[in-house]
Structure formats: structure tokens, C-alpha cells
Amino acid sequence: MKNYIFIVGLLFPYVLFAQNITGKVINDTNEPLVGASVYWANTTTGTTTDINGEFSLSTKSTSTSVLVASYVGHTSDTLKVTNQTFVNFTLKASKSLNEVVIKGQRDGVLISNLNPIKTEHITQTELGKAACCDLAGCFETQTTVQPQTTNVITNSKELRILGLSGVYNQVLIDGFPMIQGLTYTYGISSIPGTLVDNIFISKGANSVLQGFESISGQINVETKDPTNTDKLLLNAYINSFSEKHFNANYAFKKGKWSNLTAVHTVQPANAFDKDEDTFLDLPKLTRYMVYNKLNYGNEAHWGWHSKVTVRYVNEQRIGGQTNFNADTDQGSNTVYGQTVNINQPEIWTKTGLRLNDQHHFVLYASSFYQDQKSYFGTVKYDANQTNFYANLQYELNYGNHALKTGLSFRHLDIDEDIAFTDNTLQRTYDGDYFRNENIIGAFAENTMSLLNDKLTWILGIRLDNHNQFGTQVTPRTLLKYDLTPSTIIRANIGTGWRTVNLFSENIGLLASSRDIIFEEQLQPEKALNMGINITQKFDTDNMSGFISADYYRTSFKNQIFPDYDTDPTKAYISNFTGTSRSNVFQTEVYLNFWQQLEFKTGYSFLDVYRVIDNQKEQLPFNPKHKVVTSLGYKPLSNKFRIDLNFHWYGEQRLPNTQSNPIEFQRPDFSETYMLVNTQFTYNLNKFELYAGCENIFDFRQEQPIISWQDPFGPYFDTSSVWGPTRGRELYIGMRFKIPSK
CATH class of the missing domain: 2.60.40.1120 (Carboxypeptidase-like, regulatory domain)
Known part of the structure; x- marks a missing residue:
């Protein structure tokens, strides 16, 4: 009933x-x-x-x-x-x-009073405060999102929200699920910062329109639109490791048509080994990307509108010991190295018909293919993935309601082939791994305004049928209440679920010497998330800004997290149906004085744990306390700007290594540490010059790889990275822009 x-x-x-x-x-x-x-x-x-x-x-x-x-x-x-x-x-x-x-210029971070979901909007102003070479680097000044290294040798990264692994938040590109399966490992690094227009971050349970994931939150990356971007943008960047980036965007408009073409390349750094552990401090990265977005019409107008985007990425990563030669030493058991070679074509399209002010039909469709050939020491990993997504949506505006309903389909086909070029360690997880998923879904979501627009209520529900795991139901509800026009309180609650792709989501397993033991068939991960937040905005003649405070709790019904503690030479994989929770409190203050001086500071408290044998056990790599503070100054002439940001991280629990030989043991907790970054930007007509320094005080986690002295031994492990490993980084860059008329 x-x-x-x-x-x-x-x-x-x-x-x-x-x-x-x-x-x-x-x-x-x-x-x-x-x-x-x-x-x-x-x-x-x-x-x-x-x-x-x-x-x-x-x-x-x-x-x-x-x-x-x-x-x-x-x-x-x-x-x-x-x-x-x-x-x-x-x-x-x-x-x-x-x-x-x-x-005039927008603030770096905006929070809309109208959106029922608390959404942090990172604008081009904010993205210009750091180098932002790729998407993973676009969160240097943010409290909500924490980039985390998952494999120090190839420098793969994930984006964490609410202290949980990046697999639990949904990363969308222009609203499409393009970061999924194999693309999870390196996908966020393959989007150049010069292609990013806006980033929208929301925590906790979100809309059901884009799917059933987003357990901890959602990051929607909006790429530049040819209708409102520069006609020409050129960007060149080099850092003190001699890694070089070059980007070029060209846009034009004619009638109802507009088009943006972009190219991007990264050329590798020189070899550096500051901590003298014989391993490169950063991999040699070579990347080529071509991108094109074609638009027709305007979504807000009656009639047809369409956007078609295609992208192709070719990428190579080479890491390992300083004397590793990728041409002769792949799979070697005498010189340790890791190589990753990726080819990935993509397409996504959004086509709609707005009949009138009330009725709107939209078809979303996307597909990508990835072919990956990799070596992790003596582990050969070849994989390919075919992905297809479609979402047919009908939108009805009636009265004080907006109803969106429709059907969706997902197809995911992954083939992973793992082999050992040497198996002295007698590992057992080699073989072929296949995943074929077909998920048919139906959804409905209604947004209504009540109490003279003071209360906004979103009710949404999804029913998805998985070809292996059957029917899954995902209900969510979100509320926004305006205590005053500038004081907003929001609350949300909902469930989420996801299937696991173990190797791409835990790439460090392949990089270590551990054997991987599957104790049972893995089931979908499921969780309930609830949260509440309040935002107070203020705007006077001399100052504007906001204060916000959030609390979120995530409770897992099933979670899959590799057990690194039981045996230092093995990783046990199983379903965990006991108590596993994340409690997160976050508060943030943003102030803008006279449109010249910006100040922002945020504090996060993370309590992320499991209960095992009636004992509360903190999950590793989560600083319980974290503070992010940024300062920025620019004169009204906007001729230059100076930005400075501070990151302070409290101690983090680390995987247990007490059963290792003493020379391969590590502390149970990391050090506390602080990072300080700065950038100076100078505007000269159409040219913009920028220079900066990351990690000014050169803090490093020394020799992060366990058993680096014996990379083919049983205790070699790259999973204990908790801080920066390459030290101070200087960079300089130039942007050249021709604005659209």
C-alpha cells in the first residue's frame, strides 16, 4: 500500500x-x-x-x-x-x-539557492587558479573532492567523496557515464583541463535520471560548448620535471550550427628519482587526444536540438625502475617496470524535440571502446571493453511540477586476460575474466514546489533489471526548504547499487606481488545514504559569500574491499555484509571582498570504518581531519591575480604490515602533513601567462613502495601511498585566446 x-x-x-x-x-x-x-x-x-x-x-x-x-x-x-x-x-x-x-566575473564556486540538490558549481574562474592540466588536477582548491593515487608507479588516480573510494561516486562527462569499467583507472586523467567548462559536485543520494550509482555523490564535468566559448584557445605548459602539455581549441558558429574542435598532447618527463629508491618519481606519460563537439539548435527553444561529441585518446604510461626500457624489458623478471598502452574512441549524443513549453523528448546515447595492453612487472594484463548507454526521457512541465520519466539501457562487455611471464611466487589468479552486463531500466522523477515555493520536493524511483542479478529498485527523495531567501536547508535519502570490476578499480593489486584469492562470487555493492546540509548566503556592498555545513552517513548492505591485513602476500576478495559505515561532517566558508579578495576555508571530519569481531576498524587512507584554505587577490582591472592554497591532512590509518619481515614493515598510521601551492597569472591582452609552485615546502613520503629493494619478491607492494611522492613542482604556462564575437 x-x-x-x-x-x-x-x-x-x-x-x-x-x-x-x-x-x-x-x-x-x-x-x-x-x-x-x-x-x-x-x-x-x-x-x-x-x-x-x-x-x-x-x-x-x-x-x-x-x-x-x-x-x-x-x-x-x-x-x-x-x-x-x-x-x-x-x-x-x-x-x-x-x-x-x-x-565582471563570476565567483569561483557557486551554490544555487534554487537547486533542490546542494550542488557546488566550480566555474572557469576557480579552474584558472591552478594549472588544471587534467580533470584530476581540477580539485586542488576543493574540500569536497579528494584526488587519491591508486598506483604510484603509473600515477593512476581516483576522485573520492565522503571518504569513500572513487568507485562510489558517479563521474559524468556532459551527463554521460563515460568513466566506467576499464576507463575508471585512467579516465579522469585523460580529460584536459582546457576542455572543462564547469564542474558540478553534489554529495550523497542524487537524481535517479542518470542511473543507480552515485552512492557517495556525483561529479558532472561539463565540457566547453561551442556556442559560448572562445573562438581560439592555445595553451602550452611545462613543469620542472620537463613534462609538457599542449592544447588547442577552435570554435565557430553559423546559424543554428556551432562546432568545437580540440587537440591535446602530453609529452613525457625526464627521469627523476629524488628519494633514491631506484624507481621513477613519476611515469613517462605520452598522450594524444582529438575531440569534436557539433551542436544544432537551442534546447530552450521549441523544435529540434542536438549535440554530437566524438573523442579519441591514445595514451602510453611507462613507470618502474630508472633503468627499465619499455622496448626490451616488458615482462622482465630482472628489471621491474610497468607499461600501459590505451586506445579509446568515444561518441556521445543528445538529441531532443521540444514540442512546446510543457512537453520535451530527449534521447541520450553514448558508446566507447577501450583496448588496453599492459605489463605490471611479470603480470601481463590485456583487456578490452565495449560500452553502450541509451536513455530516452520525456519531460512534462505542468502547474508547479516537473516530471521526468523514461527508459534506459546499458550494455557493458569486458574481456580481461591475465598471464604471468614468470610465476616464481606461485600466484593463482591468471586466466580470462569476462563480464557481460545488460541492464534495462525504467525511471520516474517528479519535482514539485510547495508552500509558496518555500519547499521543493523531489521524488524519484528506478527499476533496473540486470541480466545476472535480477531486478533492483532504487528510490530516492530530496527536500529543500527556504528558511529565508538566503538561508537554505536541504535533506536527502536514497539507496544506490553497483557491480564491481575488481582489477580496473583496484589496479594496485596487479602492481603488487600479492596473490589474489576470490573467496566467493561477488554480488552487487549496495548502500543507503542520507544527509542534511544548511547554506547561509550573504551579499552586501563590500562582501559576498556563503557558509555551509553538511553531515552525511553512508551505510553499506554489501561492500567489496580487498583484505590486505590478513596475509601480507595475499589479498582476499569477498562480500562484506557486516557493519560498514561512513560518517562525514564538512563545513565551509567562502568570502569575496570588493570583488578583489577571495578567502575560502573548509574542514572535513571523516569516520569511515567497519565492524569486525565487534571491533571498530578504520578503513585505510582516510585522514580523519582535513583542512583546505585558499586565498586569492586580483585588482579590478583584472590585469593579474595571485592565488595561494593550503592543504592540511591529519594522520591516516595504513594497511597492517606487522607480519612482514621487519625491514618491510611500515607504521600503522601516516604522518600529518601540510601542502602549500601558489600561482601567479598575468593578463596581457589576448595572452595570459601563468607560473606556479605546487608543494612549496617540498614535503614527500619517502620511498613509498614496500620492498623496493626486491621488486620481484613476495612483499613488494605499492598500496601504502598516503602523501605526495614527487616533492616540489614548478611550472610555467601560456594561454592565448581570441574571444568569440
Whole structure:
């Protein structure tokens, strides 16, 4: 009976609540205007647009039918509302205020008051404060997301939210699940920072529209759009290790068509071994990428619209001992090395038809193929993956509701072949591993505004049928309540589940000498996440900003985490159905003084543990306490800017090595440490010069590899990396831009 009421309330709540009008405000180049004012003429009833330029406003208790939209530096516009439920405003820039508009710049981090899901919006302003060579480097100034090294030899990384492994948050590229399976290991490093336009981060249970994952959160990376980016962008970068990056973007528009083409390459660093453990401090990375995005039409307008993006990546990583030669020593049992060779074509497309203000159909489709050939010492790992995703969605705006419902399909085919070129250690996990998944899903999500727009309620549910694990149900609900126009409280609760791809998600297992023992067939991981947060915004003549505080709890019903502690020469893999939880508290303060001086600081408390034999056991590599602080200054002329950020990490529990021989033992906990980074940027017409230093005080975790003296012995392990391993890094770069007209 409860389920019936839930579904009826989800699909047909329009009989219960009052009328709203929604819409969007853009400028004459189709860019959304964030923070534009929309109000009923001659009244004090109004609202502001969110990060997408969208708004929702009640028609209840208003005596006028004239709606006004205004934005600083633009000419206001009015529109008479008759029976519409969705309207568009296009505001033209005011010529008399051109100089003011040019000087204006968005804050680095935005949190919309309108979005029911607390979403941190990282803008181009924030991304410009660091080198941001790739996506993994775009979170240097963020508290919510923590990049974590998963294999120090090839420098693979993951993005953690709520103290949990990166596999539990969903990384989307333009709303598509392109980081999945094999692409999880190196995918976030293959997106160049010059291609990233905006990043949207949300913690905890999210919308069900993109799938059933996102247990700990979601990171949606929005690549640059040809309709509102520079006509030409050139970027060149080199660091003190002599790693070189070059990027070029070119965009054009003609009528309803627009196109962006980008190329990207990375050329390898020189050989460095500062801690004299005979291993390279960073791998030699060579990458080539070609990208093209073609757009037709405008999603906010009636009629057809489409976006088609294609990308191709070729990448090689070489790491290991300094005398390792990739041409002659692959698979060698005398010189240790790791090589990774990847070829990956991708395509994703979004095509829609907006019939009118109420009805909108959208088809999302994406596919990629990856061919990977790798060696990890004497472990040969060849793998390929074919991935296909489709989502047909119908959107209905009615009254004060927005209903989105549809069908989805996922196909994932992975073939992994593992062989040993030498098996002196008598490891047993070689062989062929196949995964073939077909998942058919149906979903519905309704967003409603109640109590004169003070309360926004999202109800969503998914039903997915997995070809191996049967039907899975994923319900989620999210609430937003406006205590005042600038004080917002949000809460969310929901479940999530995911299937495991063990080797690509735990690449350090292949890099170590451990044998891998599968104790049982692995089941899907499942968890319940709940959270609450409050955001207080303020805006005066001289200062703007926000204060936020969050608490989230994740409780796993089944979790798969390799057991490294029982035996130093083995990793045991099994389902864990006991108590496994993550409790996270985070608070953040952001202040902007006179549009010149920015200050941001955030504190995170992580309590991530399992209960084994009635004992609470902290999971490794999670600093219980972490502080991130950043300072930035730029004059009103925007001629230059200086940015400085500090990261302080508390101690982290490390895997137990007490059963190792004494020379291969490590402490149970890491040191506390602090990193300080800085960057100076100078604007010279169309040129922008930047130079910086990461890890100014040259803190390093010395000799992070266990048993580096004997890389083919039974105790060799790369899994105890808890801090920076390559020390101070200097860099210099140049950007050249020709803005679009």
C-alpha cells in the first residue's frame, strides 16, 4: 500500500498543489544569465535564476500578469503571461555599460539557492587558479573532492567523496557515464583541463535520471560548448620535471550550427628519482587526444536540438625502475617496470524535440571502446571493453511540477586476460575474466514546489533489471526548504547499487606481488545514504559569500574491499555484509571582498570504518581531519591575480604490515602533513601567462613502495601511498585566446 501511495504521489501530485511558472534567462549569445532577477511587475514577488539561468516562480496571489527579467549590464525585458507555464527571456547587453560587463566575473564556486540538490558549481574562474592540466588536477582548491593515487608507479588516480573510494561516486562527462569499467583507472586523467567548462559536485543520494550509482555523490564535468566559448584557445605548459602539455581549441558558429574542435598532447618527463629508491618519481606519460563537439539548435527553444561529441585518446604510461626500457624489458623478471598502452574512441549524443513549453523528448546515447595492453612487472594484463548507454526521457512541465520519466539501457562487455611471464611466487589468479552486463531500466522523477515555493520536493524511483542479478529498485527523495531567501536547508535519502570490476578499480593489486584469492562470487555493492546540509548566503556592498555545513552517513548492505591485513602476500576478495559505515561532517566558508579578495576555508571530519569481531576498524587512507584554505587577490582591472592554497591532512590509518619481515614493515598510521601551492597569472591582452609552485615546502613520503629493494619478491607492494611522492613542482604556462564575437 505504501509503495502504491508513493508512485501515485510521484506521478500525479498535480491534483494537490498550486500553479507555478518556470523559465530561463539568457543573453543574446545564448549564454545562461546566473543570478538574473525575475519578478512580477509592480510587486515584491520574485526570484533569481540558478546556475543554468533557470527559475521557478509562483503565480499564486499575484494581481499582475506581467513578468519582468533584469540583469546588470543588460536591458530589462517584460513578458505578458497568459496560459504559459514556461517562458524564455533573452536580454541584450546594454552598450552604455560595456566596460562594467567586461570587468565582471563570476565567483569561483557557486551554490544555487534554487537547486533542490546542494550542488557546488566550480566555474572557469576557480579552474584558472591552478594549472588544471587534467580533470584530476581540477580539485586542488576543493574540500569536497579528494584526488587519491591508486598506483604510484603509473600515477593512476581516483576522485573520492565522503571518504569513500572513487568507485562510489558517479563521474559524468556532459551527463554521460563515460568513466566506467576499464576507463575508471585512467579516465579522469585523460580529460584536459582546457576542455572543462564547469564542474558540478553534489554529495550523497542524487537524481535517479542518470542511473543507480552515485552512492557517495556525483561529479558532472561539463565540457566547453561551442556556442559560448572562445573562438581560439592555445595553451602550452611545462613543469620542472620537463613534462609538457599542449592544447588547442577552435570554435565557430553559423546559424543554428556551432562546432568545437580540440587537440591535446602530453609529452613525457625526464627521469627523476629524488628519494633514491631506484624507481621513477613519476611515469613517462605520452598522450594524444582529438575531440569534436557539433551542436544544432537551442534546447530552450521549441523544435529540434542536438549535440554530437566524438573523442579519441591514445595514451602510453611507462613507470618502474630508472633503468627499465619499455622496448626490451616488458615482462622482465630482472628489471621491474610497468607499461600501459590505451586506445579509446568515444561518441556521445543528445538529441531532443521540444514540442512546446510543457512537453520535451530527449534521447541520450553514448558508446566507447577501450583496448588496453599492459605489463605490471611479470603480470601481463590485456583487456578490452565495449560500452553502450541509451536513455530516452520525456519531460512534462505542468502547474508547479516537473516530471521526468523514461527508459534506459546499458550494455557493458569486458574481456580481461591475465598471464604471468614468470610465476616464481606461485600466484593463482591468471586466466580470462569476462563480464557481460545488460541492464534495462525504467525511471520516474517528479519535482514539485510547495508552500509558496518555500519547499521543493523531489521524488524519484528506478527499476533496473540486470541480466545476472535480477531486478533492483532504487528510490530516492530530496527536500529543500527556504528558511529565508538566503538561508537554505536541504535533506536527502536514497539507496544506490553497483557491480564491481575488481582489477580496473583496484589496479594496485596487479602492481603488487600479492596473490589474489576470490573467496566467493561477488554480488552487487549496495548502500543507503542520507544527509542534511544548511547554506547561509550573504551579499552586501563590500562582501559576498556563503557558509555551509553538511553531515552525511553512508551505510553499506554489501561492500567489496580487498583484505590486505590478513596475509601480507595475499589479498582476499569477498562480500562484506557486516557493519560498514561512513560518517562525514564538512563545513565551509567562502568570502569575496570588493570583488578583489577571495578567502575560502573548509574542514572535513571523516569516520569511515567497519565492524569486525565487534571491533571498530578504520578503513585505510582516510585522514580523519582535513583542512583546505585558499586565498586569492586580483585588482579590478583584472590585469593579474595571485592565488595561494593550503592543504592540511591529519594522520591516516595504513594497511597492517606487522607480519612482514621487519625491514618491510611500515607504521600503522601516516604522518600529518601540510601542502602549500601558489600561482601567479598575468593578463596581457589576448595572452595570459601563468607560473606556479605546487608543494612549496617540498614535503614527500619517502620511498613509498614496500620492498623496493626486491621488486620481484613476495612483499613488494605499492598500496601504502598516503602523501605526495614527487616533492616540489614548478611550472610555467601560456594561454592565448581570441574571444568569440
